[in-house]
Every structure is written in structure tokens, then in C-alpha cells.
Amino acid sequence: MGSGISKASYNITVKTGDQKGSGTDANVYIILHGKGLQTKECTLDNFFKNDFERGEIDKFSIDSEVNISEVQRIELRRDNCGLYSNWYLDWIEVTNKKNSITFVFPAMKWIKANGRYFFNHDTCLPQDDLFLETRKLELRAIQAEYQLQVQIPGLPAQVKKLPEDEKFSFHYKVNFALEGIKLKAESFKLMMTNQNKWEDVEDVKTVYTKAFGVPESSEYFNDDAQFGRQRLSSLNSLLIELCTTIPQNFGVTEDMIKPFLEGKTMKQVMDGKKLFIINLSILEDCPTKREDLVMTCPLILFYFNDSKHLMPIAIQLFQQKGPRNPVFLPSDPKYTWMLAKMWYSLADSTYHQSLTHLNYTHLMMEGISVATKRNLALQHPILKLLDPHFLYLMAINSLALVALINPDGIIDKNSNAGIKGHFHIMRKSMSFWKLDLHGTLPEDLKNRGVFDQSVLTGAYHMRDDALLLYDAIKTYVEKYVLLYYSTDSSLTADYELQSWGAELVKSRDDGGVGILGVPGNGNFKTTNQLVLTLTAIIYTCSAGHAAANFQQYDEYGAPFNYPYYLSGVPPKDKSPVTIATILKTIPNRDVLLQMMIVTKVLSEKATKSLGDFEKQFIVDPKAVKVVEEFRQTLRQVGKTIESRNKKREYPYDWLLPKAIPNAISI
Structure with a gap:
């Protein structure tokens, strides 16, 4: 499309964000840029109208002596006039009235007084950018705002100070707060009308009022088949391993477990890939909140029976x-067997909360998100691809640091391990967690001997559904990456991408993110290395976090099935245990209600579903087509899972694409 000089008119559409205080009374000025052309500065103003109010879309028309048929970038500034001058801009659309072509400029940022802001329509690699000097200046300003720091010694790097652009929207914050207030009021009422100790098993159910709802797991009591399903289709379904040999420190013998193997020998069940193990040795030496609290570090053996149920058969x-x-x-x-299962589940829930949920999704991904913002300019295709998956991540983590994972916070008060124990386990994991193994679903499954569909057939729902999503994300990433890196040389010439990779692997002691197992050690030489890295990140921020998060109330709300806090001591022999001992061991009413409040709030999905992006940075027509293909694939994945669920004895809804948010925003 050529550009010529003749009178022109442009329609400008502006969307102001819904962050608190995001509307402005300031004067806003715009310049349009094309190939070698630019308009004069124009004021965006509608007479007798209060423009740029929070959450509103405003339309303006401007005339110019310059006709730019292809608007490549816009230049924006505002002054400090008016009582309320802060302004959060979501996006601007510019339409040339002569050719009716619309150009979209995503912003998603606070526009500060008297600064000049440039937003590009084009998506381009730094080596191809016609406005390279401006790009470098903008990136330097972002690097000053987004700094990496290890907030908790020995744990992942996080953002040093939460940037304004990362804060929650007003709508999100209000919904989040209202839900918490409602549940706290309900819990206070329950505490006032009931005593703290439990009378009997039925008494526990009195906490499941209308405001909370009944947790799914509470419908089962001392049920071995349900206990097995928890390991395959619940919050912590990436621990189970194929058992090919019994560890020397596990005192189990063939004679002990033979009665539970349906007439088979141990060799037969091992050869038939029907014996499984979980070894939570990482919890050994885990400190506890108080001296009278205990943390187990168990080994457990399961048998996958002929009815396709995973059954626990031995616990140490x-x-x-x-x-x-x-x-x-x-x-x-x-009840001795039940108590052993409960003390196993205490270790499982502690592992889940500290590693599967907190460390491997929230904290690991935060460091990656900060490095992404620091190294990739707004015009960079990979920034546009990843950014929707980082929505509110820094905000929710900074909130967690002051409410959840702080001394005397909710986790510290309501778990055996307390904050000290959680941090101890998390520090241990930092030496071995790898993006290309633990963060890459197929490799993780292969490493545990459970990738093949012939293993745990028809029972490992989390694996079966998660692989569909992983493949959909990988195909989407592959198509997208190949739009911009047609040759490996364009990859190696992209110095922004290479500096991003270098910061991901750089030691945390030296100010990097310190991620292990980044393909090519962060020096991306092939598109395949980049695709694997991006797929791991997007999968973890969406499906990986969803699987570890949204069932929390359904599990933690059921203290017999998934306790996070237990009193007393684990059984040391096989003496019979009474139900009275079980009731004294589970958390009391106050502790359970605290856990129910936090897990209920954390189980609420408050953002859009995977593929339906809140932050739509991708505007390049070729890339938009790839996004639409991704959405179509996700719709197909949803249909496949729904059809599987009709045939499943116990449906698994947690990885339906519509149930998965784009980002770790809760």
C-alpha cells in the first residue's frame, strides 16, 4: 500500500482500562506515523463529554493534511491537567476513513504525565525494526521498572517491586474481596454457634453451608478406590511412578502384599505394569510449625487392579x-489403616501446596514473566505470544507474600509444616527442577514410566486430558514461531530473544532467573528449542496451574481425605485405632474453616478461558489466523473430553478448556 499526501480523516477509538483510578481528566494528544510520514499532533477531545472514564470506550474523529494509508505506529502523550490525571490505556484503534482499514494498537499500560509513548501496529524482530532506537529506549525504561530479586532466600527470583501495569483491575479486585468477605462472615457465624471440637463424623458436615457448598471429596469416607483416584485425577497427579523395583528402605515384602494382587505374583504385576509407587523422601527432615506437630515422609505402593482401580496396598x-x-x-x-492413609495424605498435601502449586507454577513462572518483560520489546512476537499468560501473576504473588506465605499467615497457622517447612522443601526442589523435564508434560510422564496409554488405561484421566492440551498448545506455538523465524539464522540474529534466554538461565546469585533445563541452555539455535520452551511456559501458566489449583476446595475441604493439618502422632504399630482418635487428629472447626475460606476463594475462576485472551496483543493478521486455529483446536479438545467423561465411571472436568484460565491469576 502506498502513502500519498492529501487531506485525510481518521476515526480513533480508545479503550480506557478498568483499574482503580484509570480514568483521566487530562488532555490527551496523538500523532499518527506511517512510512516516512506523520500527522501533526492532535488533541483527542469530544466537546461537552467527559472522555476517558474508567472502563469506557471513546470515539474521536481527527482531520489531517497527511493521508497515511498504512498507520504503523502511534505516538501518545498526556498532560497533568484536571483533578484526576492518571490514565490506564487498554488499546487504541485507528481507521483511515478513505480506505476503511483499521489498525489496532494494544497498550495495556499506565500513561504517565508528559512522557511520550509509542505503540506499534507491526510485530517485528529487533533486527527488522525501522524504529530501533525508540525500541531500545522503551526497553531500558521497562528494565528499570521490572527488576528481578530473590525475595525469599533460596527460592525463585520474583519482581523486586510490583509495577503499576501489573496490578489487578478494579473489577477483579472487587470480586476477589467480596467472595472472601462473604465466606469469612459465614465462618464466624459457624464458630459462634458450634463448639470447636467434633462430636462425630456427621458433625464435620455441618460446616458445609450453602455459602461454601459441599466439597466433592467429602462424599467418600475411608474409601481405598477414592484414595487411588486422588493420585490420578486430583491436585497432585504428577507423582505416581511405575514401580519396577522395591526401594531397599521400604520394608514391604511379597508376602505382605500378595493378598491384594488378585492371585498374581509381584513379578507378574511388575511385568504387567500394574504396580506403582510414590516416594516422598523430599519431605525427610522437614521442619514443622511447632514441636508437637509431625511431618511424615512416606513411601506408598499401589496396585492397578483388574477393575481398573488404583488401590493402595502398602504405606510406610x-x-x-x-x-x-x-x-x-x-x-x-x-481405622489404623485409615489413619496411615491420612498421615500419607498430609505429606501429599504439603508437597502439593509447596511444590506442585506454589513453587512450580506461581513462583517459577513469575521469574520467567519478569525476564520476558525485561528483554522483549512490546513489538516482539514472543512477548505478544506470552504476555496474556502472565496476566495478574505478579499481582497475585505479591498478595500471597503478605496474606498466605508469610509468618503467621494462613498457610503458617493452618498446616503442620508451617512456612518454615514449606520453604525448606521448596529450597530442596530448586536443585533439581528442570523446565525440559518437570515442566514439560510428556517428558515428565515418560520419566515416571506412565506416558504410555497402555499404562493405567482408562484411569489416569489427568494425564489423558492434559496431553491433548499440551499437544494443542505445542501446535499453536509451532505455527506461531514459524511465522517469524523462517530460518534458524533469524533466531540467532534476534538479540532480544537471546538476552531473554540468557537471563532465564543466569544464576539467581548473579541477578538472573536461574531456571534449569532451558533447551539449548537459553542459547536458542533451533526453532524446536524455542517451541519446547514456550510450550512449557504456556502449558504451566494455563493447564498446569488449573490442574493444581481449581480442585483445592473439593479436596482440602474434606479433612478425612486430604488433611493439611493433623494433631497427635502417626501410628507406630498396628494396634486398633478408634474413630474418637481420628476425630481428635483431624483439624478442629476453626482450622478447617480457615482452610475452607482460602481454598474456596482460590478455587474460583475469575478470568477468561484459555485462548480467549484478556490482553490481546496479537494483531498481525497471519498470527490472528493461528490464534483462531488454536481456539478451534481447543473447542475440539473440549468435545473430546466431554465425550470421554460420558464413558468414565468418574468424570474429570478440571481440564476442559473452558475451565482453564489463560494465566495464574488466582
Whole structure:
């Protein structure tokens, strides 16, 4: 399209964000730029109208001596006039009235007084940018605002100070607060009308009022098949491993478990890939909140029976075998076996909260998001691809630091491990967690011997549905990456991308993110290395976090099935246990209600579904087509999962694409 000089008119559409205080009374000025052309500065103003109010869309018309048929960038500034001058801009659209072509300029940022802001319509690599000097200046300003810092010693790098552009929208914040207030009021009422100790098993159910709802897991009591399903289709479904040999420190023998193998030998069940193990040795030496609280570090064996149910068949609660650390079996006294399962679940929930949920999604991804903003300019295709998946991540983590994961905060008060124990486990994991293994679903499954569909057939719902999503994301990323990197040389010439990769792997001691297992060690030489990295990030921020998060109320709300806090001591022998002991062991009414409030709020989905992006930075027509293909694939994935659920004995809805947000925003 050529550009010529003749009178022209442009329609300008402006969307102001809904952040608190995002509307402005200031004067706003715009300049349009094309190939070698620019308009004079024009004021955006409608007479007798209060423009730029929070959450509103305003339309303006401007005339110019210059006809720019292809508007490539806009230049924007505002003054400091008016009582309320802060302004958060979502996006601007410019339409040349002569050719009716519309150009979209995503912004998603606060526009400060007297600064000059440039927004490009084009998506381009730095080596191809016609406005390179401006691009470099903008990136330097962003780097000053987005700084990496290890906030908690030994843990992942986070943002040093929450930038204004990362704060919650007003709408999101209000919904979040109202939900918490409603549940706190309900919980206070329950505490005032009931005593703290439990009378019997039925008494526990009295906390499930209308405001909270009944947690799914509470419908089961001392049910071995349900206990097995928790390992395959619940919050912590990436621990189970194929068992090919019994560890030396696990005191289980063939004679002990033979009654539970449906007439088969141990060799037969191992050869048939029907024996599974979870070893939570990482919890050994885990500190607890108080001296009278205990943390287990168990080993557990499962048998996948002929009815396709995963059944627990042996539990050892501590790593060193011995007479005071017996192997508990389903044939033990009823409540002794139940107590052993509860003490196993305490370790499982502690691992889930500290690693699966907090460390491997929230904190690991925050460091990556900060490095992305610091190194990739707004025009960069990879920034546009990743940014929707970082929505509110820094904001929710900074909120968690003051409300959840702080001394005397909710986690500290209502878990056996407390903050000290959680941080201890998280620090341990930093030495071995790798993006290309633990952060890459197929590799993680292969590493545990459970990738093949012939293993745990028809029962491992989380794996089966998650692989559909992983493949959909990988295909989307591949198509998108190849639009901009047609050759490997364009990849190596992209110095912004290479500096991003370098910062991802740079040691946290030296100011980097310190991620292990980044393909090519962050020096991307092939598109395949880049695709694997981006797929791991997008999958973790969307499906990975959803699987670890949204079932929290359904599990943690059921203290017999998924306790996070237990009193007393684990059983040291096989003496019969009474139900009275079980009731004294589970959290009391106050602790359970605290856990129910936080997990209920954390289980609410408050943002848009995967593929339906809140922050729509992708405006390049070729890339928009790739996004639409991704959405079509996700719709197909949704239909496949719905059809699977009709045939499943126990449906699994947690990875339906419509149930998965784009980002870790809660």
C-alpha cells in the first residue's frame, strides 16, 4: 500500500482500562506515523463529554493534511491537567476513513504525565525494526521498572517491586474481596454457634453451608478406590511412578502384599505394569510449625487392579524401615489403616501446596514473566505470544507474600509444616527442577514410566486430558514461531530473544532467573528449542496451574481425605485405632474453616478461558489466523473430553478448556 499526501480523516477509538483510578481528566494528544510520514499532533477531545472514564470506550474523529494509508505506529502523550490525571490505556484503534482499514494498537499500560509513548501496529524482530532506537529506549525504561530479586532466600527470583501495569483491575479486585468477605462472615457465624471440637463424623458436615457448598471429596469416607483416584485425577497427579523395583528402605515384602494382587505374583504385576509407587523422601527432615506437630515422609505402593482401580496396598510413613515404622496394609484394623492413609495424605498435601502449586507454577513462572518483560520489546512476537499468560501473576504473588506465605499467615497457622517447612522443601526442589523435564508434560510422564496409554488405561484421566492440551498448545506455538523465524539464522540474529534466554538461565546469585533445563541452555539455535520452551511456559501458566489449583476446595475441604493439618502422632504399630482418635487428629472447626475460606476463594475462576485472551496483543493478521486455529483446536479438545467423561465411571472436568484460565491469576 502506498502513502500519498492529501487531506485525510481518521476515526480513533480508545479503550480506557478498568483499574482503580484509570480514568483521566487530562488532555490527551496523538500523532499518527506511517512510512516516512506523520500527522501533526492532535488533541483527542469530544466537546461537552467527559472522555476517558474508567472502563469506557471513546470515539474521536481527527482531520489531517497527511493521508497515511498504512498507520504503523502511534505516538501518545498526556498532560497533568484536571483533578484526576492518571490514565490506564487498554488499546487504541485507528481507521483511515478513505480506505476503511483499521489498525489496532494494544497498550495495556499506565500513561504517565508528559512522557511520550509509542505503540506499534507491526510485530517485528529487533533486527527488522525501522524504529530501533525508540525500541531500545522503551526497553531500558521497562528494565528499570521490572527488576528481578530473590525475595525469599533460596527460592525463585520474583519482581523486586510490583509495577503499576501489573496490578489487578478494579473489577477483579472487587470480586476477589467480596467472595472472601462473604465466606469469612459465614465462618464466624459457624464458630459462634458450634463448639470447636467434633462430636462425630456427621458433625464435620455441618460446616458445609450453602455459602461454601459441599466439597466433592467429602462424599467418600475411608474409601481405598477414592484414595487411588486422588493420585490420578486430583491436585497432585504428577507423582505416581511405575514401580519396577522395591526401594531397599521400604520394608514391604511379597508376602505382605500378595493378598491384594488378585492371585498374581509381584513379578507378574511388575511385568504387567500394574504396580506403582510414590516416594516422598523430599519431605525427610522437614521442619514443622511447632514441636508437637509431625511431618511424615512416606513411601506408598499401589496396585492397578483388574477393575481398573488404583488401590493402595502398602504405606510406610517414614523413610527408615524398622519396628517402630511398620508397613501398614489394607488388612490392618479399619481405622489404623485409615489413619496411615491420612498421615500419607498430609505429606501429599504439603508437597502439593509447596511444590506442585506454589513453587512450580506461581513462583517459577513469575521469574520467567519478569525476564520476558525485561528483554522483549512490546513489538516482539514472543512477548505478544506470552504476555496474556502472565496476566495478574505478579499481582497475585505479591498478595500471597503478605496474606498466605508469610509468618503467621494462613498457610503458617493452618498446616503442620508451617512456612518454615514449606520453604525448606521448596529450597530442596530448586536443585533439581528442570523446565525440559518437570515442566514439560510428556517428558515428565515418560520419566515416571506412565506416558504410555497402555499404562493405567482408562484411569489416569489427568494425564489423558492434559496431553491433548499440551499437544494443542505445542501446535499453536509451532505455527506461531514459524511465522517469524523462517530460518534458524533469524533466531540467532534476534538479540532480544537471546538476552531473554540468557537471563532465564543466569544464576539467581548473579541477578538472573536461574531456571534449569532451558533447551539449548537459553542459547536458542533451533526453532524446536524455542517451541519446547514456550510450550512449557504456556502449558504451566494455563493447564498446569488449573490442574493444581481449581480442585483445592473439593479436596482440602474434606479433612478425612486430604488433611493439611493433623494433631497427635502417626501410628507406630498396628494396634486398633478408634474413630474418637481420628476425630481428635483431624483439624478442629476453626482450622478447617480457615482452610475452607482460602481454598474456596482460590478455587474460583475469575478470568477468561484459555485462548480467549484478556490482553490481546496479537494483531498481525497471519498470527490472528493461528490464534483462531488454536481456539478451534481447543473447542475440539473440549468435545473430546466431554465425550470421554460420558464413558468414565468418574468424570474429570478440571481440564476442559473452558475451565482453564489463560494465566495464574488466582
